[in-house]
Amino acid sequence: DSGVTQTPKHLITATGQRVTLRCSPRSGDLSVYWYQQSLDQGLQFLIQYYNGEERAKGNILERFSAQQFPDLHSELNLSSLELGDSALYFCASSVVPTYEQYFGPGTRLTVT
Amino acid sequence: GEDVEQSLFLSVREGDSSVINCTYTDSSSTYLYWYKQEPGAGLQLLTYIFSNMDMKQDQRLTVLLNKKDKHLSLRIADTQTGDSAIYFCAECGGGADGLTFGKGTHLIIQP
16 A cells, blocks of 8 residues: 555546546655556656646646645546546655655546 | 657566566656556556666665666566566656656566
């Protein structure tokens, strides 16, 4: 158990809908990262927050957004969902940026 | 852009050593990582190495880094059936703090 929690574990929704994925980092970690894992794209970095502020952006679509709250938990919002958004979404956390990242168990999103 | 390459499969006999190789292109990588993913599970951080190190040993795991050739390897001694998983190499650096992952190496253990 890495100490990073993610909810929900599974999510099934329809195309065009909007969902929110939630992540709580390990105690003491200030940095949160979001990744997408799919069969065709592999593991891709989406976005990073550090102490409430956006720090780095990866291959995140404009339909996706995220935020980190004062209690350091983070939410990833996915809107106008398409079939191709079906994937495992991981959250990771680290004490400070560029340090080892610990991953949560992931949220499996299925878009039908 | 950055790229991380790994072979897709490695098959070894139980009790032998496994060596999983990885190459990367970003010369400014500061940290290099190995993660393990079992079926239906998340990513488990196995070990990492700073770019100014050549080697790191942690129980059955040995990481070797050749910075000149941008080559990273993970050696698992006395491979067991519980080591069966996908192993991902990842690098961090180049001004971004998100990890760039390879496609993963499926480690298959033969009895």
